[in-house]
Amino acid sequence: GAGVSQSPSNKVTEKGKDVELRCDPISGHTALYWYRQSLGQGLEFLIYFQGNSAPDKSGLPSDRFSAERTGGSVSTLTIQRTQQEDSAVYLCASSRHSGRGGNEQFFGPGTRLTVL
Amino acid sequence: AQSVTQLGSHVSVSEGALVLLRCNYSSSVPPYLFWYVQYPNQGLQLLLKYTSAATLVKGINGFEAEFKKSETSFHLTKPSAHMSDAAEYFCAVSENQAGTALIFGKGTTLSVSS
Numbered sequence: 001g002a003g004v005s006q007s008p009s010n011k012v013t014e015k016g017k018d019v020e021l022r023c024d025p026i027s028g029h030t031a032l033y034w035y036r037q038s039l040g041q042g043l044e045f046l047i048y049f050q051g052n053s054a055p056d057k058s059g060l061p062s063d064r065f066s067a068e069r070t071g072g073s074v075s076t077l078t079i080q081r082t083q084q085e086d087s088a089v090y091l092c093a094s095s096r097h098s099g100r101g102g103n104e105q106f107f108g109p110g111t112r113l114t115v116l
Numbered sequence: 117a118q119s120v121t122q123l124g125s126h127v128s129v130s131e132g133a134l135v136l137l138r139c140n141y142s143s144s145v146p147p148y149l150f151w152y153v154q155y156p157n158q159g160l161q162l163l164l165k166y167t168s169a170a171t172l173v174k175g176i177n178g179f180e181a182e183f184k185k186s187e188t189s190f191h192l193t194k195p196s197a198h199m200s201d202a203a204e205y206f207c208a209v210s211e212n213q214a215g216t217a218l219i220f221g222k223g224t225t226l227s228v229s230s
Contacts, residue, residue, distance in 0.1 A: 043223075044220075107152075
């Protein structure tokens with residue numbers, strides 16, 4: 001079956017522009033996560049969606065970052081007024097939901113964002 | 117707050133040698149622990165996970181890890197390295213409850229020489 005897909009695979013933008021990154025989770029997975037992978041910072045949690053519950057936004061670094069998940073499936077991460085420090089690989093992951101944690105998160109290939 | 121420390125950002129071994137990648141965690145509640153591998157230009161792939169069952173966990177590609185509560189460690193081992201094991205390895209922890217994100221270590225790059 002299809003895994004987690006992300007688009008675009010690469011995005012180059014100019015400082016100050018807005019960007020949208022897309023994630024298609026595995027069908028049937030109700031939990032969706034966004035992470036950021038950058039040199040020196042490693043992998044950082046950004047935001048988590050579970051079904052129709054309010055998302056956990058505790059990892060978003062600033063109010064320039066936002067995300068939505070439509071219809072409990074596709075998610076879009078938006079970065080407004082991009083800065084050079086936003087350059088990183090943005091990873092999306094999905095998992096089945098259960099009453100406890102520990103479910104495997106399946107990762108997409110990532111979107112490499114470069115802000116000039 | 118939870119955290120993960122991976123000792124050694126870069127480990128080099130010879131083909132056929134033992135692989136040992138170190139991971140120590142900090143958690144105020146019983147944790148779930150994971151090892152992920154990332155090959156160049158690819159996403160993360162789960163190697164193995166500990167979820168409070170057996171303390172010795174076997175994963176894919178001959179890797180295993182042992183949960184040691186007294187040492188707050190979850191080191192990853194493989195008896196005999198293969199060239200194809202060269203990749204970046206991440207240890208991660210999450211809380212024992214639904215919907216918590218993974219907290220990752222900084223990663224360890226494994227190089228395997230012939």
